[in-house]
Amino acid sequence: MLLIMSGHNYRFECENLCRVFFPYSPVRVESADSQDRTAPEPGEPRADTLLEKAGDGWLYTIRASDGQRELSRSVRAPETDEYPMTRLLFDTLSELTGVKPAWGMLTGVHPVKLLRQHVERLGLEAGMAEFREKWLVSEGRAQLAGRVLKAQKPAVEELRPDDYSLYVGIPFCPTRCAYCSFISQDMAHAKKLVEPYLELLYLELERTARIAGELGLGPISVYIGGGTPTTLSAQQLRDLCAKIRGVFPMDRCREFTVEAGRPDTLSLEKLMALKEANVDRISINPQTMSDRVLQNIGRRHTARDVIDGFELARKVGFRDINADLIVGLPGDSPEGFADTIRRVLELSPTNVTVHSLAIKRSADIVMNEDGLSLHKHPETAAHMMDHAIKTLTEAGFEPYYLYRQTRMAGNLENTGWALPGSVCRYNIYTMDESGTVIACGAGGVTKLKDPYSPDLKRIFNFKYPFEYISRHGEILERKEGIREIYEQFRQRLY
Ligand code: SF4
Known part of the structure; x- marks a missing residue:
């Protein structure tokens, strides 16, 4: 898979998300302004990720292809941040492939550690809700993580x-x-x-x-x-x-x-x-x-x-x-x-x-x-x-x-x-x-x-x-x- 970065450096999470949707396609990451850009292979999945100034805010754009179909989505946000970019990439790749990962946007090793941080900040109910909604974790996996958190307390x-x-x-x-x-x-x-x-x-x-x-x-x-x-x-x-x-x-x-x-x-x-x-x-x-x-x-x-x-x-x-x-x-x-x-x-x-x-x-x-x-x-x-x-x-x-x-x-x-x-x-x-x-x-x-x-x-x-x-x-x-x-x-x- 070819991942193109333009105007930002949120490489690590973008790359991880590409692997979630295309696990058998090694991810090649290139900068849009690099002199050494390579041409995509025929049928190779691709995601262009673009961050640019727009008025007094910022415009995030993803153009993605699974090798056959193309999809383009944009969103505006007042600040530059990793979350709007990765969220947009996740939503676009999910729509393109029809895949809804059970752990949502989470690609890290320790989801329960993250849940604990939400719960310590907001209390059990609100922390669980934020964990589910922010990271798009399925109800089943959020419940599983909640049970683990309780059992290890x-x-x-x-x-x-x-x-x-x-x-x-x-x-x-x-x-x-x-x-x-x-x-x-x-x-x-x-x-x-x-x-x-x-x-x-x-x-x-x-x-x-x-x-x-x-x-x-x-x-x-x-x-x-x-x-x-x-x-x-x-x-x-x-x-x-x-x-x-x-x-x-x-x-x-x-x-x-x-x-x-x-x-x-x-x-x-x-x-x-x-x-x-x-x-x-x-x-x-x-x-x-x-x-x-x-x-x-x-x-x-x-x-x-x-x-x-x-x-x-x-x-x-x-x-x-x-x-x-x-x-x-x-x-x-x-x-x-x-x-x-x-x-x-x-x-x-x-x-x-x-x-x-x-x-x-x-x-x-x-x-x-x-x-x-x-x-x-x-x-x-x-x-x-x-x-x-x-x-x-x-x-x-x-x-x-x-x-x-x-x-x-x-x-x-x-x-x-x-x-x-x-x-x-x-x-x-x-x-x-x-x-x-x-x-x-x-x-x-x-x-x-x-x-x-x-x-x-x-x-x-x-x-x-x-x-x-x-x-x-x-x-x-x-x-x-x-x-x-x-x-x-x-x-x-x-
Ligand atoms: S470490 Fe575990 S998986 Fe690897 S060879 Fe030994 S028993 Fe098998």
Whole structure:
């Protein structure tokens, strides 16, 4: 798609909106007065966005084409601002394509965070109304966001200024799933990296614990994610949990979660090691209960392995188990997805997380057009997601965290659902950006939330295990940034 900008620089949001309406057409952005303008490809969608002075106000104009039909719309406003331009672009593209996105104009990752700002400013009812009307969010999605806001309130209010969540990344998986866009490495290629990685991870954990301790901070939650942490051996899991418990003060820690994601990595010995280390939450992620769909996405396990994994975890004594599911997988159907939910609920998870398949360019599935067949039918994906919302609600679950990504099936959302009393605080603090998350390991992103203002600062670790190992000194140096940033937060108070 060709996006032409003239008289303004609202590029970021205009580009995001173009992707909502034309998700499979890469957006090329050009300035109207550039010397290097390119000609549009035949049939290529296009949007010309124009801002110009008109009397004592401003005229906003969009001329858009889907490659066949053209539409031109204008609006006047007294000031220059991003909102009238993006609103006009949204309205014009919606009229041109007939698409009414469920999240309206919202293209960001954290719609609930935005809703919270509206509600804090105007109160619940007026804030909800403004959220819906200003951003053209559908009634169904506004209600979903409102339920999430309500469900996460106790965990957000419980946070103290000296709390943080500790995230520990284990970037290894038994094999790579076809839709994966994470940094995870499969064990066939990365086996020899595991031990050196863990040794350096321990150093990072020690340094982090020291810095946080000197600042008077302590973890309220611990989350070991990945990748698939249970790719590690039982002894490695034991050592990792012991290291965390040994160097961090755990007196205020309310939960300790380990993603046991892939059922093909589970064993009695590993689950016992986690239980003995007082891990109280795990994830066993089916994604689908169809063996055929599992095969399509390159997961080398069956639905039976998921059932066995749940049974084993129950035998070992785990109560809080999350199950991740995905809407929009290749070869799945509304009937197949309904069957997946029914069979997963029979396993009595306390948390269910429903994702919409997000296709990034780094995923193998992008190479395969069949893989995207359901992804390209947003109304089917929306129907499946609505079924999940209805069924989980009827089963007593409440949605408690929600986030969005680009290029999601149906342009929908990922939602975590929990039975009463079973929310995972880490998911709330990290997805809602309501609390500090200190991350260790490859791909970790530390998010330092000013407890006294909306300010949030990030510190990035290197993404891939080999970089993490070869440039570990830099990672330890970056960790010192936690000290500086917290000192700045505190200075602002005085
Ligand atoms: S289990 Fe998750 S991180 Fe690992 S390959 Fe599959 S999608 Fe990627």
